[in-house]
Amino acid sequence: MEQKSFGEKLLGVWNTRTIVTVAIGAALFGVLMNYGSIPIFTNTSLTTAMIVPVVVGAMFGPVPAAVAAGVGNTIADLIGGWGMYPAWSVANAVASLFIGALPLYGAYITEGKFDVKHMIIYVVCVIIGNAIAFGVVAQVLTVVLEGGDMNVSLLQGVYASVGNILVECVIGIPVIKLLANRYASRTNLTEEN
Amino acid sequence: MNNRFVINYTPGPTFLHKLTGFTKVALFLVMTAAIISTFDIRILIPLLLINVAEVISMKPNYKPIIIMFLITFVTVTLIGNVMLFVVSPAAGLNNVGAEHILWQSGRFYLSKEFLWYIFVVFIKRTASFASVMAFALATTPSEFASGLNKCGFPYKVCTIVSLAYRTIPDIANDFINIRNSMMMRGLELTGKKVSLWKKLKNTVILLVPMIFTAFGKVGNIANAMDLRGYGKNKKRTWYAEHEASKGDRIVRILTLVLLLLTIYYVVMYRFINPWPAKFWCPWLQPEEIQHINIFDTLFFMKWFKK
Numbered sequence: 365m366e367q368k369s370f371g372e373k374l375l376g377v378w379n380t381r382t383i384v385t386v387a388i389g390a391a392l393f394g395v396l397m398n399y400g401s402i403p404i405f406t407n408t409s410l411t412t413a414m415i416v417p418v419v420v421g422a423m424f425g426p427v428p429a430a431v432a433a434g435v436g437n438t439i440a441d442l443i444g445g446w447g448m449y450p451a452w453s454v455a456n457a458v459a460s461l462f463i464g465a466l467p468l469y470g471a472y473i474t475e476g477k478f479d480v481k482h483m484i485i486y487v488v489c490v491i492i493g494n495a496i497a498f499g500v501v502a503q504v505l506t507v508v509l510e511g512g513d514m515n516v517s518l519l520q521g522v523y524a525s526v527g528n529i530l531v532e533c534v535i536g537i538p539v540i541k542l543l544a545n546r547y548a549s550r551t552n553l554t555e556e557n
Numbered sequence: 558m559n560n561r562f563v564i565n566y567t568p569g570p571t572f573l574h575k576l577t578g579f580t581k582v583a584l585f586l587v588m589t590a591a592i593i594s595t596f597d598i599r600i601l602i603p604l605l606l607i608n609v610a611e612v613i614s615m616k617p618n619y620k621p622i623i624i625m626f627l628i629t630f631v632t633v634t635l636i637g638n639v640m641l642f643v644v645s646p647a648a649g650l651n652n653v654g655a656e657h658i659l660w661q662s663g664r665f666y667l668s669k670e671f672l673w674y675i676f677v678v679f680i681k682r683t684a685s686f687a688s689v690m691a692f693a694l695a696t697t698p699s700e701f702a703s704g705l706n707k708c709g710f711p712y713k714v715c716t717i718v719s720l721a722y723r724t725i726p727d728i729a730n731d732f733i734n735i736r737n738s739m740m741m742r743g744l745e746l747t748g749k750k751v752s753l754w755k756k757l758k759n760t761v762i763l764l765v766p767m768i769f770t771a772f773g774k775v776g777n778i779a780n781a782m783d784l785r786g787y788g789k790n791k792k793r794t795w796y797a798e799h800e801a802s803k804g805d806r807i808v809r810i811l812t813l814v815l816l817l818l819t820i821y822y823v824v825m826y827r828f829i830n831p832w833p834a835k836f837w838c839p840w841l842q843p844e845e846i847q848h849i850n851i852f853d854t855l856f857f858m859k860w861f862k863k
Contacts, residue, residue, distance in 0.1 A: 380787055381779040383713055385772065387720035388728070392771045394721070395729045399736075400764075402746070402756050412760055419768055431717065439721055442693050443564050450593075509593045513652075515645040516637065534757045535764060542765055 375427045382424050386432045389420040393436025394443055410527045413440070414456075414463070418536045421464020422473040422543060429464025430457040451505035455497040459525075462493025463532060466540070476548025478540055486540075490532045494525035564722065565694055571615050573695045578798055580805045582704030584812045585692040591819045592684050596652075597837045600822070601680045608687035617694050629686060638675050642667070649674045654834030654846030670838065677836055698722035703795030712793050724774075731770050739763050 396413040416436060421429030434457035441449060466473065471482035498521035506517040568574055573581075592604055612622070641648055642665070649670030650656045657669040696704070702719035706712045736746070744759050745751045751759075782788075801809070826832065833846040 378713060380782050381775060383716055383788075384720065384775045384779045384782065387717040388724055388771050388775060388778075390717060390721035391724040391728050392767075394725055395732050399729065399732055400760075402753075402760055412764060415764055415768070419772070423772075431714070435714075435717055435721060439718070439725070442689060443725065450589075513641055513645055513648045515648075516641050519640070519644060530757070535761050538761045539765060539768065543768075546769075 375425065377424075382428055385420060385424060386428045386435070389416045389429075389432035390436035390439055392416050393433060394440040397437070397440035398443065410531055412531055412535065413437075414459075414528045414531050415535055415539060417456075417460035417464045418466075418532060418540065419543065421460065422466045422471065422478075422540055425467050426461045426464040430460040433457050433460035451502050451509055454505055455502035455521075458501050459493045459497035459528065462489045462496070463536075465489055471540075471544075473540060473544050474547050476544045478544040483537055486537070487533055490529055490536075494528050494532075498522070498525040498528075564725070565697055568697055568700075569615065569695075572804055573611060573615055573691070575802070576695070576805050576808055577801055578696065578700030578702070578704030578795070579707040580704070580801070580808050580812070581692065581696050581700060582708055584808060585688065585696075586708065587812050587816045587819065588688045589685070591815060592681065592688060594819055594823050594827070596677060596681070596835055597826075597832075598677050598680060599837065601677070601684055605680060605684035605687060608684060608691050611691035612687055612694065615691070615694050617690075622690055626686065629682075633682065634679055641675070642671075646671060650847070652834065653836045653838045653841070654848075655838075655841050669840075673838055674836060697797065699795065699797035703798040706793075706795065707798065713788070716787075720778075728771055732767055735767050735770065736763060 393413045393416040396416065397411055400412040402410045402412065413436070414433075417429035417433040420432045434453050437453040437456045438450075441453070466478075466482070466486065469482065469485045471478050471486070499518075502521050502524075503514055503517055507514055588604070588608065592601070595601060645651075646664075646666050646668075647656075649668045649672070652674050653670040655670055658666050659669055659672075660667045698719040701722065702715040705718060706715040739762065740746060744762060746756060746759055746763065833843050833848065834841075
């Protein structure tokens with residue numbers, strides 16, 4: 365098995381396959397933003413779109429995940445037509461950098477590697493990523509670009525990140541596990557030392 | 558289902574539709590920059606009118622646009638402003654710089670400046686909404702990609718954008734089919750009596766086939782692109798980009814003028830000679846305005862100051 369350098373793990377390898385995956389991820393992000401929300405009460409719902417950077421990150425690394433989430437959110441804004449919120453697109457991309465960092469700590473989904481140690485690191489990454497993205501990045505950009513009020517946007521940020529953390533952990537972990545099992549069952553090769 | 562989307566996949570007949578991708582993307586980027594750069598209603602209203610005129614000139618199907626506008630209005634403007642009123646009634650003071658109180662009850666109060674702040678933010682959001690609509694209605698995915706590439710983005714990013722755009726209807730169809738068939742087999746996803754935990758678990762069951770279906774296409778598309786030599790050269794040309802017409806030149810010049818005006822405005826009125834508060838307000842003189850540090854307005858800061 366060839367060993368990848370840190371930079372390659374971070375950036376991903378930008379061949380045609382990566383590009384198509386990121387594009388389809390972005391499209392899926394847009395579709396899930398529009399259709400795939402889980403209603404909790406009237407008027408509030410969880411979006412399942414943040415599962416996309418988890419999957420793309422698991423396969424190709426954090427930067428492809430961030431591009432998929434950023435482009436996906438922009439496209440979702442364009443088709444959903446609720447206006448452009450560049451602050452939230454950037455925040456989602458920043459959060460995805462952390463969420464999609466699975467290969468950096470050795471969770472190679474395509475080789476079927478995802479165990480309890482990776483799960484714990486994953487949850488920590490998810491929480492840190494959401495805190496930075498929706499606690500800092502989104503707030504600064506909202507105030508600078510849109511002139512929104514920081515208190516309201518902070519409350520929305522807390523709400524969004526709690527929802528995201530819930531989706532990324534409760535839905536994300538089983539999905540990654542299933543993906544890993546599926547990839548593992550496809551190959552009968554074992555690593556030789 | 559497709560009525561919900563405003564994306565345009567076929568080139569239309571009107572003047573704006575016929576422009577090249579580069580012109581449309583450049584106009585959209587400059588327009589967005591102009592709307593973001595200012596909080597001054599004297600500039601926002603003309604920008605809003607230009608964008609509304611653009612939308613009207615394309616003779617679109619108004620129904621989805623109006624529905625979207627109403628949804629945005631209810632969720633962002635109505636609910637957002639009620640929240641704003643409850644959480645920080647001082648938003649007027651913080652952003653406009655003064656307070657003339659109209660009504661007060663306990664810690665809640667309504668000031669003239671608060672209403673002005675809401676109004677300006679609403680105009681700004683609507684202008685941004687109109688510019689997004691104008692762009693989404695005028696541009697096909699291929700034009701979007703070719704325009705972005707001509708604006709200097711690497712072509713691989715542009716391919717991502719156009720490919721994502723292009724696959725959205727397919728993926729939306731797949732999603733709806735999978736969801737309907739899952740619901741037919743008795744998977745509860747939206748019912749009111751189902752607990753949140755159950756809904757989340759059921760969503761996993763829904764999303765796994767969705768992810769496999771969507772990413773299962775990757776191999777085919779990537780192989781087809783590789784076979785046609787995608788990514789071999791450093792540059793590529795675009796089928797959708799045609800020669801600039803007379804209309805293109807006019808719009809490009811107008812875009813350039815708008816860009817220069819925006820830069821002039823930002824340099825002149827945001828840095829060299831700024832209005833003392835963030836928002837311009839017709840009934841306030843510059844001397845009346847108080848300076849508020851934005852970090853002092855955060856509700857949790859007072860816990861640290863004891």
